[in-house]
Amino acid sequence: MMNHKLTGIMAGLLLTAGSLTAQTPADSIMLNDPTRYVTRATLYGVGAANMYDTYLSPQEYRGIEFRLSRESMRMTRWADGNLSRQSFFQGYVNYTHNHVDNNNTLSALLNWNYGLHYHFRLTDHFRLLAGGLADLNGGFVYNLHNGNNPASARAYVNLDASVMAIWDLRIKRYPITLRYQANLPVMGVMFSPHYGQSYYEIFSLGHADGVVRFTSLHNQPSLRQMLTADLPVGRMKMRLAYVWDAQQSSINNLRTHAYSHVFMVGFVKEFYLLPNKKKQTL
Template identity: 35%
Template sequence: MKFRTYYLFLIYCLTMVSVFSQTEELLHPKTFSFALGYGSANVIETYLSPYKYSGTDYRFIGEMSTLRHDEKLLTGHLLDVNYSHLSNQSGRGLYHVALVDYCYYRDYQMLRNKQWKWMMGGATNLMGGAIYNVRNSNNPAQMKAVLNLNFTNRVEYVFHIKTLPIRLVYEFRSPVLGVGFAPDFGESYYEMFQLNNTKGIVHLFSLQNQWAMQNKLTCEIPWGTTTWHIGYYSNLYQTRINQLETSLSSSNFLIGFSKDIVFVSKKRGGVK
């Protein structure tokens, strides 16, 4: 029963991501948003060290989203670039962590009233990067590469301060199935990529070995033709594969802005 429910859920996610609307020509303006994040991060990567590394996290998030004319479908592309500079408890070790995450999402409206809006959907994301330990010998880094299918949620709440409309947006994303790279317990990159022993380095990721979630809460304040964003972003990504454990967690304060841009097709008599 448990697995049946799980697979039904996967089919739901696939449907959410893969079904493309036939009403693209009636789309609303595209919204471009950019945000910079600053915060803290904690990393456990047992391929490199048994211990937790903590430090500063920097983040850039760029997003392009489109709301369909009836406002029942939100689609978007998101690029999340992240760098962390971390040290261990003794202060004698140093990690550099660099990750890039591209995500395509489709959220469908589930509920709506004057103030509230709830959307739910699916997303695919491709994450890649590396954790680099500056003093290790033949295991200096651990690569990350994973393609995931995600469950997404988005809740919006609009309120006014005097006449100024302010929107609170909560976004949640969590992977349910994916495929990605992971070395064997003691396998060196020399063996994998110099000697080409790539057997068994690609794994199926599910809720049995990968747990991740991204939560973002932003407050959107319009100012002229620009909307300013202030928010909080938390990211948790954990895997346990081949007795190797990875835990990446970060919390960021976000500040950014967004603008709506209308693209008019030449075919419809306009200019681009």
């Protein structure tokens, strides 16, 4: 009886070892595949806003802004594995007032960037990235006391040049990742009414000539910058960020700007994507 039990135990151990051995290559391939490694961050922030739109008022409006962002980065197999893909979504709402404090505006904007960056690995701990992004924007500015023209729409699409610097460092034994990113709109299209033209004329009467204009550095000198620091907190990573967002335009005899200085905080999630078993069986 003892021999039969020992034989059964040995057979079970061999089968278990065989199954683990059979799974190990697939698992190791997945874990060593950088294209399955995803970094995702969600941040919340508050800061200062400065709004200016001559369609609504000749005055600047200053106030408070609340911002949310969600970012995802992942390496690709392109360019010998040196090209990463970035998807960055952000939205803000701000409430501002003029300098005499007798009028207010409410503004909101959604922005989505999607593009690629090439990695120049200068050292084991420092990388420079350069690439391009599609930059989509939509929102509004609403003046709370205007009668004839109470609101101004925001709608524009750009192709951005984008650069990044990523530095992995240690303060004693504490690891920190610093990153700086700047996005510069190079060319695009923007919706803008003419000076004194109402939205009723555009959308109801069909007077839409020239309301969609080509943009570049000469009439839309804008820049988005972000500085982040990733700090390990237990098994998670906290991200601290400062965003300086400067959007400007001078189109159809109208001038606008939206300046934001925002401090943000959130958490970073790093994970591996599991292989698609359905694709593997086909």
